[in-house]
Amino acid sequence: MxxxxxxxxxxxxxxxxxxxxxxxxxxxxxxxxxxxxxxxxxxxxxxxxxxxxxxxxxxxxxxxxxxxxxxxxxxxxxxxxxxxxxxxxxxxxxxxxxxxxxxxxxxxxxxxxxxxxxxxxxxxxxxxxxxxxxxxxxxxxxxxxxxxxxxxxxxxxxxxxxxxxxxxxxxxxxxxxxxxxxxxxxxxxxxxxxxxxxxxxxxxxxxxxxxxxxxxxxxxxxxxxxxxxxxxxxxxxxxxxxxxxxxxxxxxxxxxxxxxxxxxxxxxxxxMGLASRPSLPGFESGYNSYKMTGEISVRRSFTRRTETFSSMANPLSKQPIEEDATGLKLQPGFSQYSAVCYNTTSSQEELRPGEADVGTVGSRVQKEEDDGILPSLPVIRTKEVRQ
The missing domain is CATH 1.20.1070 (Rhopdopsin 7-helix transmembrane proteins)
Structure with a gap:
């Protein structure tokens, strides 16, 4: 059977x-x-x-x-x-x-x-x-x-x-x-x-x-x-x-x-080291939010605002915005903050972490001021902000 x-x-x-x-x-x-x-x-x-x-x-x-x-x-x-x-x-x-x-x-x-x-x-x-x-x-x-x-x-x-x-x-x-x-x-x-x-x-x-x-x-x-x-x-x-x-x-x-x-x-x-980092909203391992430190100066014609550069946040989402004493608007993230400067022609400059990157941006702007291209602007000093 x-x-x-x-x-x-x-x-x-x-x-x-x-x-x-x-x-x-x-x-x-x-x-x-x-x-x-x-x-x-x-x-x-x-x-x-x-x-x-x-x-x-x-x-x-x-x-x-x-x-x-x-x-x-x-x-x-x-x-x-x-x-x-x-x-x-x-x-x-x-x-x-x-x-x-x-x-x-x-x-x-x-x-x-x-x-x-x-x-x-x-x-x-x-x-x-x-x-x-x-x-x-x-x-x-x-x-x-x-x-x-x-x-x-x-x-x-x-x-x-x-x-x-x-x-x-x-x-x-x-x-x-x-x-x-x-x-x-x-x-x-x-x-x-x-x-x-x-x-x-x-x-x-x-x-x-x-x-x-x-x-x-x-x-x-x-x-x-x-x-x-x-x-x-x-x-x-x-x-x-x-x-x-x-x-x-x-x-x-x-x-x-x-x-x-x-x-x-x-x-x-x-x-496994076989591919580049995926651009996923929830991917966060081994990747930290950028922080902004040092001194920066911004053209008067720029719209000054910041965005959280984090894979855990949606850049398009409408989140409450805080404003510090310098007038630089900060958008809260999960742990740190970063800044992106936008001009009127829709191009942008992203301020990367590290003093070398910030210094490069500052040096270029300072050179334009020395050559008379830009008027002298007061320096905005920013510091790392944590929640």
């Missing part, structure tokens, strides 16, 4: 797929919350997809404990009914997982796509996904009436629609999934291929964007097994449908999350 049990193979796939998708989702949330500091609608949708996939995996695992993957004649009537009941739950959670995953990927692409035609293509794929997933969800949920008759045909009376309808709908759903997967994978790759960037970076992005094709590969492999959805030996014959459905969900979530992990890869590369 051990050789006639496909349940352990399905159990292993369920656990491995859930773990991989969970890790990818956690990394995505970390990047969006801690590094990029921008948790958008696409992230919420992917988080919802992960929750739905966790419910799917739990339902599949419980079904294995009752008999999924075994022949009907090897099971008691009670275990057969319970296994089919959890399979029915897998129908519903599978539909929700794929719907939320595809919508998340679609909204993510809309955030980085500006071409009108490309955006129309993405919207079209999202509409097709919604229609196909909702149709599959409701037909799967109400293919028998009462609903319980799907798994309990021994103690209840009821009726089910023709199994050919469910099989035909499954084929249609698979075709829509393949089209949307290839569109979401190849459209960004085509866009990146026309960008002006380094060949290595371009190749890495194309490979990353093309990971969605692997989910389509799982769908293609599953197609020959879907004819068994109407089998009398249901739990045995549909095991491979369950295996490749689990694989499809895992690959879709993982591919959608990996596309957002570039900031994390750059940060790790910097830590």
């Amino acid at each position: 051990g050789s006639e049990n496909r349940g352990p193979a399905l159990l292993g796939i369920d656990i491995a797929a859930a773990a991989l998708a969970f890790i990818a989702t956690v990394l995505r949330c970390f990047v969006r919350i801690r590094l990029v500091k921008s948790f958008g609608l696409d992230d919420w949708l992917m988080l919802g997809a992960m929750v739905s996939f966790a419910l799917y995996s739990a339902s599949s695992i419980i079904g294995v404990t009752y008999g999924t993957g075994q022949h009907v004649w090897d099971l008691t009537k009670e275990n057969n009914s319970m296994a089919k009941k959890w399979w029915w739950c897998c129908y519903l959670t599978y539909s929700c997982t794929m719907l939320l995953t595809k919508l998340s990927i679609g909204y993510f692409l809309l955030r980085v796509t500006v071409n009108k035609i490309h955006r129309m293509i993405i919207y079209s794929m999202m509409i097709i996904t919604v229609i196909s997933c909702m149709a599959f969800f409701f037909v799967s949920a109400f293919q028998c009436w009462p609903v319980q008759y799907f798994w309990d045909k021994h103690t209840r009376s009821g009726v089910c629609i023709n199994s050919d309808i469910v099989i035909g709908l499954a084929y249609m759903f698979s075709a829509c999934s393949i089209i949307s997967d290839f569109t979401f994978a190849l459209l960004p790759a085509w866009i990146v291929s026309h960008l002006n960037m380094k060949p290595k970076t371009k190749a890495a992005l194309i490979v990353l964007m093309g990971l969605g094709c692997f989910a389509s590969a799982a769908v293609v492999i599953r197609i020959p097994y879907m004819k068994h959805l109407g089998s009398d030996d249901f739990l045995w014959d549909t095991t491979y449908v369950a295996i490749w459905s689990t694989t499809e969900e895992c690959l879709a979530i993982t591919a959608g999350c990996l596309a957002t992990l570039q900031p994390l890869a750059k940060t790790i590369g910097y830590k």
